[in-house]
Amino acid sequence: NAGVMQNPRHLVRRRGQEARLRCSPMKGHSHVYWYRQLPEEGLKFMVYLQKENIIDESGMPKERFSAEFPKEGPSILRIQQVVRGDSAAYFCASSPTGDLNEKLFFGSGTQLSVL
Amino acid sequence: AQKITQTQPGMFVQEKEAVTLDCTYDTSDPSYGLFWYKQPSSGEMIFLIYQGSYDQQNATEGRYSLNFQKARKSANLVISASQLGDSAMYFCAMREVHTGANSKLTFGKGITLSVRP
Numbered sequence: 001n002a003g004v005m006q007n008p009r010h011l012v013r014r015r016g017q018e019a020r021l022r023c024s025p026m027k028g029h030s031h032v033y034w035y036r037q038l039p040e041e042g043l044k045f046m047v048y049l050q051k052e053n054i055i056d057e058s059g060m061p062k063e064r065f066s067a068e069f070p071k072e073g074p075s076i077l078r079i080q081q082v083v084r085g086d087s088a089a090y091f092c093a094s095s096p097t098g099d100l101n102e103k104l105f106f107g108s109g110t111q112l113s114v115l
Numbered sequence: 116a117q118k119i120t121q122t123q124p125g126m127f128v129q130e131k132e133a134v135t136l137d138c139t140y141d142t143s144d145p146s147y148g149l150f151w152y153k154q155p156s157s158g159e160m161i162f163l164i165y166q167g168s169y170d171q172q173n174a175t176e177g178r179y180s181l182n183f184q185k186a187r188k189s190a191n192l193v194i195s196a197s198q199l200g201d202s203a204m205y206f207c208a209m210r211e212v213h214t215g216a217n218s219k220l221t222f223g224k225g226i227t228l229s230v231r232p
Binding site: 033035040041042043044045048056059089091093100101103104105106107108109111 | 119121146147148150152157158159160161162165167206208210212219220221222223224225
């Protein structure tokens with residue numbers, strides 16, 4: 001039973017380019033969460049999605065960032081016109097439901113570096 | 116106000132000894148869950164232990180136990196018999212039910228633990 005799969009593991013982009021980060025949740029999990037981690041910081045919530053729906057995007061910057069979780073295929077976090085401040089580790093997590101006592105299973109993260 | 120507070124600087128412990136990592140939280144929600152995750156240098160987030168706000172007993176998972184003091188709003192992680200592989204960042208996190216965002220985890224800034232041989 002594969003865990004949460006994120007790719008790429010490392011992504012290098014120049015300022016102004018687009019970054020697309022992919023996340024395949026664990027089998028049977030329909031809830032996906034994206035988090036961002038800056039160096040020496042904890043994880044900051046960005047967005048919570050269920051299949052085809054954005055449930056909570058309160059942590060997403062208003063511009064340049066978008067996320068989707070289509071009926072088929074992985075969840076995508078898209079960052080348009082990247083800037084140096086977007087450099088961070090982006091983690092995806094999944095869970096089968098949104099129950100209170102349910103742990104989130106995390107992927108290994110995508111390290112985005114903006115040159 | 117911060118939801119999760121982890122203020123200890125880098126922690127050091129001798130191999131085979133026990134260590135306590137502190138976590139305090141802030142919520143007005145009567146129903147919530149507390150989690151601890153470990154992040155080794157390789158970067159992945161590893162779940163360690165969970166404590167529900169209504170749980171009567173402190174949670175235990177192998178060498179990990181949670182010292183849950185509800186009135187003080189603290190949920191300290193105790194690692195017994197430390198091993199070299201325990202060297203990592205440790206994050207405390209909380210999930211609230213009635214705030215309208217009952218699924219997301221809110222994380223603290225983490226504590227670095229180094230185990231000395």
